Amino acid sequence: MTTTDPTVPVAAVPADIVPSDVTASRASLDVAIRADLDAAIASLSAGESRWAKMTIPARITLLGSVHAAVAATADEWVDAAVRAKNLDPDSAYVGEEWISGPYVVLSSLLALQHTLGAIASGKSPLADTKLGSAPGGRVSVPVLPANPYEALLLHGFSAEVWMKPGTTESTVRASAGLGARTPTETDGVGLVLGAGNITSIPPLDVLYELVAHNRVALLKLNPVMNRMLAPYTAAFKPLIDLGLLRIVTGAGDVGGYLVNHPGISHVHITGSAVTHDVIVWGTGAGAASRKAAGTPLLTKPITSELGGVAPIIVLPGAWSKADLRYQAEHVVTQRLHNGGYNCIAGQIVVLSAQWPQREAFLAELRSALARTPDRAPWYPGSDERVGQARSSYPGAEKFGASGGRLLVDIHADDDAATLLTTEYFSPVLGVIELPGTGQAFLDTAVETVNRDFVGTLGANILGLPSTITQLGTGFENALARLDYGTIAVNTWTALGFLTPGAPWGAFPGHTLDHVQSGIGVVHNSLLLADTEKTIARGPFRPFPRSALHGEFALFPKPPWFVTARSAKKTGRLLAEFAAAPSWFKMPAIFISAFRA
Structure with a gap:
């Protein structure tokens, strides 16, 4: 374990599975490490008083x-x-x-x-913000663009937050x-169990603890991100110097000790539902009985962002060759960005069985998977997860120099259940087809992903602007029925992650015993209460083709595309x-x- 002193040696760090047995966690830790952790929490308790007075x-x-x-x-x-x-x-x-x-x-x-x-x-x-309305009497809050700079930098993109039904404009503004x-009502020391994939996640979680919840923070790095200790320590030195933040490293024994420490008032985790359940319910035979009885081992509140199986719903229409190629790159970006190790990675493309261009689009997908530059697998367990997908779907097509990218095209006689319920967290892209065209297809797609797909973090919809216009209120009502925390229309849900004012998290309503993609939100720089979902929108085509086809968007191929x-x-x-x-x-x- 190390604290924010980079000179302290880092312990060996196996898989970051956090045991919830207090006695085992204490016994497995060296006395000196426990003392360091206790001291870090004590210093944060003093920092809490400092924060309350600020x-x-x-x-x-x-x-x-x-x-x-x-x-x-x-x-x-x-x-x-x-x-x-x-x-x-x-x-x-x-x-x-x-x-x-x-x-x-x-x-x-x-x-x-x-x-x-x-x-x-x-x-x-929100005093100077004009609020809008969304289906079901929802109040909407524009969050992108938030200023003239964003209006130009992200020209053609927008995002708005839909509040929970029944929330009034006056309540939205007041809360x-x-x-x-x-600010004087602080809430103790929050433990942030940091993500191991995207380097902005742990700092953003810490900032939300401080500003939104008035909790000082102990950040435990995922072992995969131990190299970030030094830059994080330098970047957040102003918080560390005031005792508002401490950063530690270590394996699961450190995590287990911290989540059960009496000095910790709250836990926030970015990771998997499996790790969440280990923290909350423990391990072994006792975990299932505790879960069934509703008696968690963890006795303090926990929030979480846990990923899931994200759909990419493709609306059938008359796409040009350039449209097919560009949107295939878009889909592949959603799967292969960061090597495929994103909680918001698009995993399953949902196509209409009646779309005449289905095969043409799949051909472009194969081409994009083949020509996207290779990168070595870097997240632990990636090869094993790809292997599991191959075992479940022996007919999966292999792409890339090492064959590490998979395309699983599910046909009518195939069993899609494993694909729909397994977050592979690796370069595995699936395709399923549903009946219908137009509104009938969209309604079936919404019903299917809500019912059959694991997780509610984000969903994506791609379609010609003319198709969306033709659907009209039927399209907006479909967005209202999609039970996802972020929904992206002709862009990727990662745009919601990049938008400071957009709350980031699962669709509300999950519980400890059925956590899905998590509980609570982060980011949310406007500090909005009672949010339901974020709707992000972008141009179907990049500039200049966007302008040639009547879209008011000056944005070229996005720099987050894996082919940029x-x-x-x-x-x-x-x-x-x-x-x-x-x-x-x-x-x-x-x-x-x-x-x-």
């Missing part, structure tokens, strides 16, 4: 200092991520690390400062701010922009993006 203007200043430290550490941050993921430093894939690392954290820090600024002036964070509205050749430079430029926004930086970003 005014909102002082918190804004502190977040500004963190923003500056993250900007100064960005190169070190990305270098560590590249090493952790065994990436070629010259690869275009490095752009993923810039965008899903420093860029999104810097953007979120700016957004949180803006929200706290409104609260400091005695206003709601925005969460814990920041009562200039992604490394564009990602760095975006992070530099978020470090110090300026109109003068825009031309370089667009020039690089258009070279994708």
